[in-house]
Amino acid sequence: MRYLIVGNGVAGTKAAEVIRKRDPKAEITVLSAEEVPFYRRPALVDHLSARVPLQSLWGRPEQFYQEQRIDLRLNARATGLDAREHRVELASGEVLAYDRLLLAAGIASARGYIPGDTLKGIVSLQRLADLNTIRELAQLARQAVVIGEGVIGLEMARAFRELGLPVRYLISGPRFWSNLFPPEASALIEERLAAHGVEVQPEVEAVAFLGRDGRVRAVQTARGESIPADLVGLSIAMRPSVPWAEAAGLQVTNNRVSVDEQLATALPDVFAAGDMVRLPGETAPFGWLRAWHQGVVAGINLTGGAAPLRRRTITVSTRAFGMPILAMGDLQPAGRNVKREHGDYPTDGVYKELVVADGRLVGALFVGEVSEAGRVEELVRRQVPYAEIDPGLLRALFDVRYWRGGGSEVLCPVCKFLVQVGEEAVRSGELTCPICGAEFLLRLTGDRFMAVLE
Numbered sequence: 001m002r003y004l005i006v007g008n009g010v011a012g013t014k015a016a017e018v019i020r021k022r023d024p025k026a027e028i029t030v031l032s033a034e035e036v037p038f039y040r041r042p043a044l045v046d047h048l049s050a051r052v053p054l055q056s057l058w059g060r061p062e063q064f065y066q067e068q069r070i071d072l073r074l075n076a077r078a079t080g081l082d083a084r085e086h087r088v089e090l091a092s093g094e095v096l097a098y099d100r101l102l103l104a105a106g107i108a109s110a111r112g113y114i115p116g117d118t119l120k121g122i123v124s125l126q127r128l129a130d131l132n133t134i135r136e137l138a139q140l141a142r143q144a145v146v147i148g149e150g151v152i153g154l155e156m157a158r159a160f161r162e163l164g165l166p167v168r169y170l171i172s173g174p175r176f177w178s179n180l181f182p183p184e185a186s187a188l189i190e191e192r193l194a195a196h197g198v199e200v201q202p203e204v205e206a207v208a209f210l211g212r213d214g215r216v217r218a219v220q221t222a223r224g225e226s227i228p229a230d231l232v233g234l235s236i237a238m239r240p241s242v243p244w245a246e247a248a249g250l251q252v253t254n255n256r257v258s259v260d261e262q263l264a265t266a267l268p269d270v271f272a273a274g275d276m277v278r279l280p281g282e283t284a285p286f287g288w289l290r291a292w293h294q295g296v297v298a299g300i301n302l303t304g305g306a307a308p309l310r311r312r313t314i315t316v317s318t319r320a321f322g323m324p325i326l327a328m329g330d331l332q333p334a335g336r337n338v339k340r341e342h343g344d345y346p347t348d349g350v351y352k353e354l355v356v357a358d359g360r361l362v363g364a365l366f367v368g369e370v371s372e373a374g375r376v377e378e379l380v381r382r383q384v385p386y387a388e389i390d391p392g393l394l395r396a397l398f399d400v401r402y403w404r405g406g407g408s409e410v411l412c413p414v415c416k417f418l419v420q421v422g423e424e425a426v427r428s429g430e431l432t433c434p435i436c437g438a439e440f441l442l443r444l445t446g447d448r449f450m451a452v453l454e
Contacts, residue, residue, distance in 0.1 A: 001026050003302060004088060004096055006078050006242070007104035008032035009041065010288055010415075011274030011295040013060060015102055018299025020068045026303075028069070029096065031076040031088075033105070033241075034127060037062060040414045040438065041126065042288050045155050048131050049162040056438075057128070078105075081248035083267040089244075100302045103250075103257065103265075103272040104295070105241040113237035116209030121216040122232045125156045134231075138163040141231040145170060145219055146198075147206050148235025149177055151286060151318045156233030157198050158321055168227060169193060170204040170219070180316070180331055182353065184346045185367045189320050192349075196321045240276035254278065261308045262301045263294060273298040279311065287317055288415045313380045317416035322450060323349070324370050324411045326418075329363030329380040331355055341386075343398025352397055356386045371449075372396050374409050374418045410451040414438040421449055 003019050005012045008030050016028050038059040046052040065072045080089035081101075088096050109124045111117050121137055123130060138144075144160040146153050146169045153169070160167045173179065175186040176193075190200045208220040209232065219227040239255045240246075251258040251266050256278030263271045273294035275286050290312055300307040316327040336357040345351045348368075354376070355363035360383045364376045375393055409418045412433040421442065425431045429442050431451070443450045 001303075002097065002099045003028045003102070004098035004100070005030045005102045005104060006088070007102075007106060007274065008034065008038050008072065009104060009106055009274060009291065010038070010059070011291040011298065012102065012104035013038040014292055014295025015104065015273065015299040015302065016070050017068065018296055019303055020070065022300065022303040022305070027071075029071040029073065029098075030065075031078055031090070032072065032074050033077045034129065035074055036128060037065065037072060037074070039128060042414045042416070043438070044125060044128065044131060045159045045162065046413070048135070048159055078242070079244050081245045081250075083248050083270060086269065099269065101270045102298055102302060103240075103242055103245060103270065103276065104274045104291075104298070105276060107238040107255075107275045108241045109234045110237040110239045114206055114208060116211060116216070117234065119209055119211040119216040120214050121230055122209060122234060123156075124234050125152060125159060131159075134159060135163070137231050138165060141165055143168070143228050144231040144233065145227060145229035146233040146235070147219070148233075149173075150235045150238070151316075152238075153233065153235030154318060154320050156235065157193065158196075160231065160233065161197050165231065167198045168229070169198050169200045170206060170221075170227070171200060171202050172205050174202050176200060176202075177316075180327065181365065181367075182331075182340070184342070185351045185353070185365055188346055188349060188351055188367050189323070189325065192320050192323045238275075242276065245270075262306060263298045263309060264301065271298050271302055279309065282311070287314070289314075289317065289417050292415065313377050317411065319411065319413065319416075322452070323368055324366065324451075326366040326370050326373055326411065327364070328373075328377050329355065329361075330357070331363045331365060333357040333362055339386075341398070345398070354386070354397070359387070360385055361389065370411055370418065371409055374420070377418075410442070410449050412438055413440050413451045419451075 003026055016030055019026055019028055039057040040059050043052050047057055077091040078088050079091050086098050123134055144165040144167045146157045149171050157167050157169055176189045193200055205222040206219050207222050209216050210218040210220055216232055219229050240257050246252055257272045257276050259265055259272050259277045263273050265272050274291040297307050297309045313328040318325050339356045340353055342353040350368035353365045361379050362383055364380055366373050409420055412419050417433055419433055431442055432439050441452045443452050
């Protein structure tokens, strides 16, 4: 059986591993448009700031591909798909035949969405090569602007600040993530950004980029303002990086590839996984750990299995300048008897909230501290009646005097997996993520732990 995987990110790499375990005789080819093997993309800004050396970015060494008999082709960009004949054409002109195809090439900010967005100085941050571009452009920049409230936008704001640039963060809503978070949580995030030199400007819509000598110089807003900017980070209009597959009939809805619960597309023998896909009813199709799980399911189903994807309740899992942000379930249930429990929060840079609809737990939000999140996620998944929640858990959630020692949880700085903090980790101050293998330090700030990459 010939398996072809387009994309060497976490979903594609994990799928290749699973395929090899399930089909020892398989021919596995992985195409990457980049020049390097699989690496930990969420740690890019930490590498930019020199907290993470280059060798710590690598997710799999070159030896891994040899041992697993995976034909990894770097600088190999797919440009065409013949779904009927089961063939993919490369930019080099080579044509590769396959029996099963996995599309896992991620997403990118679509250019042409805002007039002038092809000017030099307008960037995104999704690849290792983007860091070199940003470093070079930052040397001649005086003012940076970020547009788009997503995870990538937060990372670009941090990258620009690491390079010493003043940053304006333009958001279209009245406050940060106003469509998802309550005002108290948005305020904490904005305060964190301001503390690190990022000026959030709400209700600002960019309608054009103005340039001179081929480089961006300003952002034109819908209100007629001209905001100076010679470096702009875009985190909007994100689309799957496979226009050649769309031309062959791949269905894309709301800027994501449409798949069923087994990650199969409507094209024969073509599957898709990772940030480029959206499951039916899914609202937040993004995340390193989400892609990791999808890679496992894709690998099983590519090899003839019928594994349904167990949906994660977590919809947002990120950090804003080190401050963890974790959302799960439905934070904005419509048309139901809704109650929000948040105890004494916000306090001391922390906000926790449980969302109850018709007497059942349907959502939860953690900002600044994520202890107890693992237990809460299982309750949200089952939508248990609020009255049946363990009072001890509620005390741990909402009593600010509660001591969080062993048994706490922290977000992995790389893959954002909830890692249990055991007594040994408390004593040593060190922890290793069981998912991505990242090693990080534990810092105790007040009565809570923070994960730090160094």
